[in-house]
Amino acid sequence: MATDALAAPATAGRPPGNGRRRGGGTRANETVAGWLFVAPVIVILGLFLLLPILMALWVSLTDWNGQGSPFTGRVPFVGGDNYTRLFTEDGLDRRDFMTSLRNNVYYVAIVVPTQTVLALGLALIVNNRMLKGKGFFRTAFYFPSVTSSVAISVVFLFMFSSSGAVNNLLAMFGIDGPQWFADSRGVLHLLLGVFGLDTDNPPGALTGGGPLGLTWWDWLSGPSVAMMSIIALVVWTTSGTFMLMFLAALQNVPVVLDEASTLDGASRWQRFRHVTLPMIKPTMFLVLTLGLIGCWQVFDQVYVMSQGDPAKTTLTPAYLSYRTAFRDFDYGSGAAISFVLFLIIIVFTVLQRWLMAEREPAGARRGPWWRRRVRQGG
16 A cells, blocks of 8 residues: 555656657657668669669650760650550551560460479479489579570570581481571461461461551461570570479478378379469469569570571560660660560569469358368369
């Protein structure tokens, strides 16, 4: 009682709450300290990332030729003309841009699924507990990813030359290999030729017109033989990196889930489909997103191996942007191509995220999802 009586006067005049001042006190100091810690990063990103992006956006709205500063009144301001030439105005600019989009669409459609499946397969192999020499195989599979892309591109130029190792290997089986980096024929056209279609005289319905400045026959050509060589290079060099990502995800899958599904009678395929794949779905999204972004930004292999030739069948938007700006000195159009490419990447990334989002079916029964799938026959 005496203690309570002595303590009461000391607390009688304090405001209700946790005993801290209303001005913020400790929390205000923490906020200031937090901003001080992140300020250097914000300044660096602002100066070397955000500011150059805004400068490039301004350049895309001008007709700057690289002479002097693009931020003076002497540089003509053209507004959206650089963008409209790519989509609405008939001419070489639109045709080259649409050709590069067609090439890149085929490139993405082949590289992203192939490298993802190959990386996941390699990760499953090296994650096998019965495999001996795991360290060697992991290093061997990952080694192409840490090698210079320019050096590997030069090696592939020798391998795919007319007298290179690839054609010599094909000759052992009686196959006359093509001139890989000089062959502009589309592989779909070649496939149609195997089935008897005269590709030199295609149907008039496919050559009379088409969307965005290209005929339907051009859109349906498929990647060229030269582009397939670049695709083989990229798949080989990127699968190792994604293999490590999948390997880390596989090692985090609880063994108890796999064992429980085995006891419930699930086959190896059912365990992989209903246990392993859902558990590594975040990594799958990461691999697909990085692969998609990397494929739309492909540049160095094209620059070293083909520079858009033959007949512009290896031309990509990234390389077209470089060529337009730094060779043709049309920096406004080159910057406009870069921003269109940026929007394409954003749209595909958002679409991919929506497609891979978790969707619980209506009326789903409670219980372990893998056990439900196994009982239903998966």
